[in-house]
Amino acid sequence: MKLKITPNSIVFKLIFGFLLLTIPVLVFLIYSNYHAMNVVRDEVAESNKKMVTLYMDTIDRKLKTVEVYLLNLATFDTDIQQLEYFLSEKDYTLAKIRAQRKIKDHILMFDSIESLFLFSNYTNEFTEAFKLDSAPYRDRENARNYIRQVIHDDSWQVNEKGWHLKSIDGEHYLFRYIKTSGTVVGAWLNLETLLTPLNLIDIGDEGASFFVTESGNAVGAPSSLMEENYIELMSNLDNYYLTGDEETFLTVGQPSATANFSLVALIPDEKITENFQALKKIVTFAAFGYLILIPLCLYQLNKTVLSPLNKIVHAMRRIGKGNLDIRLPRNSTSEELQLVNHTFNTMMDQIQELKINIYEQRILKQKAELQYLQYQINPHFFMNTLNIIFSFAQVKKHDLVQEMTLCLVRYFRYILRGNEDFAVLKDELEHIKNYLRIQELRFPERFTYQFTVEEHLLCAKLPPVVIQTFVENTIKYAVNMDKSIHLSIKVESVKTDEKEEKIKITIQDNGDGFPEDVLNNLNAGNRLIGDQEQHIGIWNVQRRLQLVYEDHAQIVFGHASPMGALVEVILPFKKTRNSKGGRKNVLGINCR
DSSP states (O other), X not given: OOOOOOTTSHHHHHHHHHHHHHHHHHHHXXXXXXXXXXXXXXXXXXXXXXXXXXXXXXXXXXXXXXXXXXXXXXXXXXXXXXXXXXXXHHHHHHHHHHHHHHHHHHGGGOTTOSEEEEEETTTOOEEEEEOTTOOOHHHHHHHHHHHHHHHSOTTSOTTOSSOEEEEETTEEEEEEEEXXXXXXXXXXXXXXXXXXXXXXXXXXXXXXXXXXXXXXXEESOOHHHHHHSOOOOSSOTTSOEEEOSSSOEEEEEEEOSSSSEEEEEEEEHHHHTGGGHHHHHHHHHHHHHHHHHHHHHHHHHIIIIIHHHHHHHHHHHHHHTTOTTOOOOOOSXXXXXXXXXXXXXXXXXXXXXXXXXXXXXXXXXXXXXXXHHHTOOOHXXXXXXXXXXXXXHHTTOHHHHXXXXXXXXXXXXXXXXXXXXXXXXXXXXXXXXXXXXXXXXXXXXXXXXXXXXXXXXXXXXXXXXXXXXXXXXXXXXXXXXXXXXXXXXXXXXXXXXXXXXXXXXXXXXXXSOOOHHHHHHHHHTOOOOGGGGGGHHHHHHHHHHHHHXXXXXXXXXXXXXXXXXXXXXXXXXXXXXXXXXXXXXXXXXXXX
16 A cells, blocks of 8 residues: 555655656756747748748739739730721731730730730630740640639629639649730739749748648648658638647748739758757757656655655554554664664554453353343243143143143253354244144134245244344234234345345234334334333344344334234344254255
8 A cells, every 4th residue: 555645645745745856947947948949940930931022022012013004005005905996807807916026025014924915705716925935735725714704704894803823734833914904914924933932931841832722732842751740731821839749840831912822931840950959969968968867766765765655654544443463573774763763562462462352252241232132032921831731721621731841841942952152943833833833722712824935945944032132023913802913024145236145034023003102203213211121122132233243134013914913034144054963944945
């Protein structure tokens, strides 16, 4: 059993005092290291945030310039207006040629745009301009198909404000178009064309800068970086944050003001804190030093003070539970604790010897009390039996005198048969039958009786003359000259909630039953006084069962149906072998 540590115990105070001195120093070292790293992270994040914001502003200005150009082209250009309101096929063709030549010349002004286009709602024709070294065929087809789709979709607003990002076949495109009544003017580019200048952002060999869509998809990010680490890209980019699984990255970003994507930079946290590795090792060494020092100090403290103290407390707790055999070992410890151990063991020897003497005296007293209760004899029964024998002798009924005398001899032989604490149920029932035969001779044709016993219970043990007390109570209070009384004795086995088998003895008659005040006192276990002392035999049985079984026996008193007294005695089941001598079973059944 371990010593229970409470706030008021010596163990708690010693350990708490030691930890109070050492833990703050360790916490301070750890805090100072992490605080310094957080300060550096703030500075690095602020610097990279400015760089990312600057580049994002540059991209936004370029996209805004293209947007202004498209607005002016759709609003003021005469050729575009003629494409929308042409008067003849010739005028339309000439206006288309001039517009195409114009956008081919103007696309060179925009280094980030891959295509400028015109689309006629009347003829469903594209007029496009491309740079010589850009816009692969795949990109052109993807852009054309998407533009045709959205233009002919009436539920889709083509001239929505700003650029928008669209993913097509694994590629990400930026579109901006302005729709008039008959013509669409627009521009598009592959988002990856904007990634080249991102190499100017110095974020280390293991870092990366790329674009992120609204749905959290990374555009232009190294596949190995995204696959090996769980990178969170959907967080708020107003402040920096740390993310990553295998490796941690400082994440900064800036949303675009003209389109639905963001520019994000990942900086390896290890690169940021590389100058703190030496300090981190010192703190780690100090932490491990404290972790080693604490067990060593606690071990020495436990060996010299706590362990001997724990043994004393453990011994005292076991003594408090009644174990007086516990002694403290003679260990080599301090002189003070050796003196305590010796004095404690001497004191326990004296207490144990004194307790043994007291216990023996209590046993003798209990046996004497139990024997006294067992040997109590009802004087009225004895006198009445002698009067019956005398009456039979007067009328010269010698056979009845002999039978009555033999029954009386058997009765007293059973009552006074020695210092037996338990009797076999079979013998107890034989004794009761003998007693009832005496009462039959006393009250001929005034009462009947019946035994019902489960066969395997005949070998059970119970205190002697327990059942007889309640049978005597029936004879004394129920049998009279006015009506016939039937007495029933039933013995059966029952199971408790704990699945323990017990004996249930039911004694029932059809007399007047118990008065209510007597019944309440009997069920409460109170000793009857005053006019109720006539039931002293019942209290005698209750006291005997308490001495023998303590709280494991139970007596319940009640009213029988439709009338009469009902007594239920529930005892623990104790079984014995068949008694020597082979007495005849009162029910004709032998114990097995």
